[in-house]
Amino acid sequence: GEERENLSYELFGRAIRELAQAVADDGYEPDMILSIARGGLFVAGGLGYALDVKNLHVMNVEFYTGVGETLDMPVMLPPVPNVVDLSEKKVLVADDVADTGKTLKLVHEFCSEHVAEVRSAVVYEKPQSLVKCEYVWKHTDRWINFPWSVEPPVVRRDGQVLDA
Ligand code: 5GP
Numbered sequence: 786g787e788e789r790e791n792l793s794y795e796l797f798g799r800a801i802r803e804l805a806q807a808v809a810d811d812g813y814e815p816d817m818i819l820s821i822a823r824g825g826l827f828v829a830g831g832l833g834y835a836l837d838v839k840n841l842h843v844m845n846v847e848f849y850t851g852v853g854e855t856l857d858m859p860v861m862l863p864p865v866p867n868v869v870d871l872s873e874k875k876v877l878v879a880d881d882v883a884d885t886g887k888t889l890k891l892v893h894e895f896c897s898e899h900v901a902e903v904r905s906a907v908v909y910e911k912p913q914s915l916v917k918c919e920y921v922w923k924h925t926d927r928w929i930n931f932p933w934s935v936e937p938p939v940v941r942r943d944g945q946v947l948d949a
Contacts, residue, residue: 790930803922846892885914
């Protein structure tokens with residue numbers, strides 16, 4: 786549909802508690818939470834408090850859109866999580882939304898080589914997602930306005946790149 790899914794900070798607060806409750810009710814006890822920057826940082830922080838997990842890590846994944854290319858590929862940007870930090874751990878991957886699911890697929894493939902178990906928690910999942918997340922607060926096929934990105938930045942920063 787044309788209408789958008791609007792998430793306020795207030796509703797996000799409730800969503801994160803319900804998402805955490807679903808993880809707890811399922812009996813999953815993650816050793817660490819792996820957030821996917823930047824949207825996943827909000828989710829991971831909330832889940833960390835609600836699930837009493839202090840071991841939080843971050844992964845930077847960005848969509849690279851090749852000019853004139855038909856394929857969109859997410860790429861991992863440095864710094865990549867230390868595999869020693871991940872080894873033999875039960876991981877909960879936290880993100881804002883699984884849309885195409887390509888981002889989560891990449892993270893899953895990276896993790897599954899190193900960790901004991903990996904599951905994913907997202908606020909939203911769309912029907913076309915390649916990855917079916919274990920924990921989803923809400924399913925939607927609409928474009929989502931998140932409270933942290935619905936407004937433009939307060940300053941303009943052109944050509945900013947992450948440190949290698
Ligand atoms: P993917 O397609 O790999 O599942 O999603 C990649 C990223 O695109 C998400 O983490 C999110 O940052 C962004 N994205 C995908 N769908 C939406 C949406 O409906 N609204 C917003 N604001 N961002 C989205």
